[in-house]
Amino acid sequence: MSKSLQAIRGMNDILPEQTPLWRYFESKVSRLLDNYGYKQIRMPIVEFTELFKRSIGEVTDIVEKEMYTFEDRNGDSLTLRPEGTAACVRAVLEHGITGGGQVQKLWYIGPMFRHERPQKGRYRQFNQIGVEVFNLDGPDIDAELIVLTWRLWGELGIRDAVKLELNSLGTSEARARYRAALVEYLSSRLSELDEDSQRRLKSNPLRVLDTKNADTQAVLVDAPKLVDYLDEESRVHFEGLKARLDAAGIPYTINPKLVRGLDYYSKTVFEWVTDKLGSQGTVCAGGRYDGLVEQMGGKPTSGVGFAMGIERLILMLETLEQIPEEIARQVDVYLCAFGEAAELAALALSERVRDQLPNLRLQINAGAGSFKSQFKKADKSGALYALILGEDELAQQVVGVKPLRGQGEQQTIAWDALAEHLATCVVQG
Template identity: 55%
Template sequence: MGTKIQAVKGMNDLLPVEQKDFKLTASFWQAFEDTVSRWAGRFGYQQIRTPIVEQTGLFVRSIGEETDVVGKEMYTFADSNDKLSLSLRPEGTASCLRAVVEHNLLYNNPQKLWYMGPMFRRERPQKGRYRQFHQVGIEALGFEGPDIDAEIIAMSADLWKELGIRDYLTLEINSLGNREERAAHRAALVAYLSRYEDKLDEDSKRRLYTNPLRVLDSKNPDLQEICNAAPHLTDYLGESSRAHYQQFKAMLDGLNIDYIENPRLVRGLDYYNQTVFEWTTDKLGAQATVCGGGRYDGLIEELGGKPAPSIGFAMGVERLLLLVREYGKLAFQTAPDIYAVHQGEGAVLQVMKYAQALRSDGWRVLQHSGYQSLKTQMKKADASGARFALIVAQSELSDGTVTLKDMSGRHAQVTVDAALLSDTLEQWKNN
């Protein structure tokens, strides 16, 4: 017997049943995907799908060379033929915008796009944080005003309500201003943090001169007092940025969406400007952020397209579904509606015909495979969780009838003409 090969650490299988260390099942996941597709459609967003492998330069240019994602976490390798440096995508926005620019999707109209798929980062696996993880992303491209900022917040709140987790999430917002305003704040921040350089941890010292905003995002409890007293970026906003932020907040107030202003909220990627936000929870331990995003008005131009204001967000699917599984609601069905059993020569083919006809009518039918006793088959029907059992033995086969059993016990077992099969099941289903 060969040596057993296991999945890569931090990359999980989705099985029909719960696993010891990963409780999300494929059926639960599929129900979420169906919900997301309907939800995005209600807001007029169209789906886009991009490759999971891109040129490394795409992420260096968009995310930022000094970020932890590019510097430490990407899966990067050389293409053996073209000698290109390629990377598994660590997030979805850059790939989405690369496709938009490449295919000139913004030529005539703004775009509202959504995507869902796997992302990859090489970091320490823990609950809700994996090396292959999945994101749902929303990107609104070509929209300048604060109304689209408020709309996508309302859009996310709508999904939380549908999933039954709205009460477990808190919205945090901030404004990062424009490039010039961030530069002025950066200079003040570096000057301030330099006074405490001897107290900074190694990560913060490294970030001090490369990405000082990320120091404010430190979770080190020893640095919280220093970070809390640091200069606030909102104090450096000009008239236009301040007006955009104030109008955005007024719209949230008008939509009755509660929020907390967090001056330390900076997000982890370099491309953000103006509005940024996160939906956080205290129900998942250290993994507090379930969804986050903001404006990236300069990114399309950075990737070779014509300048276009843009905003978007991404949610971590695994983290979100852990919250839904524990506290929310997500309707999905794993059991068949009908378990079809057979006994005797010729019965299996007839059952196949009945099953196919029922499936065409929208029923979920699991047909018994093999030639076991009726008693054994009925035990399997019960174990399957099916509401109904369809039985064809020699007597039913000879006179063109079908025996139906309501496994819930609400209706007595009956034998009906095969032509009445679907009608009888519909009556039972609705009573």
């Protein structure tokens, strides 16, 4: 017997009962970003592999171990995008939309791909919403990105479940000085480091700072501190950011070990973290990458952005039971029609109601059926009300309106008054 077809491990279907919550979340974010003046950009999910080697860094875990890379029929090395910033930078460079110092405030949404060990909240195909801003170099735009995410958490009802962690990585020159001091310190204690940290010491030593190994963390207690190597420009920038967050009333914690996993970050880095999702605690993260555009062949251009993991935030909404009732309910009204003449009238009547109430979720029964079977479908749909249209109602040009989710008697409403009646009772329901 042939093996049954199934999805690739770590690449999941989002089923019909799940998509309403996804659409709710996505609409919340897109509306918020629109209100803050951000414009959507859409990039391909496949890019030339060289793009990610040049931007993320060849010695990062992502490039070395996690990318889905393949040769196409022309022999070109292509990669399913593991993150969105590099692709966005490529796009703005290719189309020249940041030239001449033009400010661009952009956002995107879509799948990313990394070959990791799948676990709850971490998948091989995962979805992100990313925001990128170009040609604004002050701490005010860094603060705006954090403020708008803070507002989003409030709108979603999860603000009490997330905490903001901040750090500054300084300029590339300051970071190079710190890197040298850190490598010297850790090399003298090499035997005390875990195997993964020993490997990172050679390839990406700053990543040793966010190790989860307790023994290595003990070694890091007396390690050089990045804050002691910051340049004056970065200090001023960081103080400006903190002052704005204080003014906005946004609480935060300075985490000197927060370095992020990508080579292109500089100055501000931040993460929104939670303790509600087990080991996958980061739900939104980002920072400044002022040298990335130049690194990828453009003129010196400041940049800052963040990405949020949709799967993790959906999981948070479910865990914290922050799902609006109207999301769980996908149908407001279910129209039952009995007999061919009633079915024809029901089609016309339902369209008339939709014209008057475009936001009403009205489902008309399909496939005929007995009174009992149609009411069973109506109840299963989750609708608040069932509309009844049979021979008697048809003759009198009325419709029965029966509550399905609470107290109340069935009413008889004239066709011409149906939309007005539903506008009142569905809102009340």
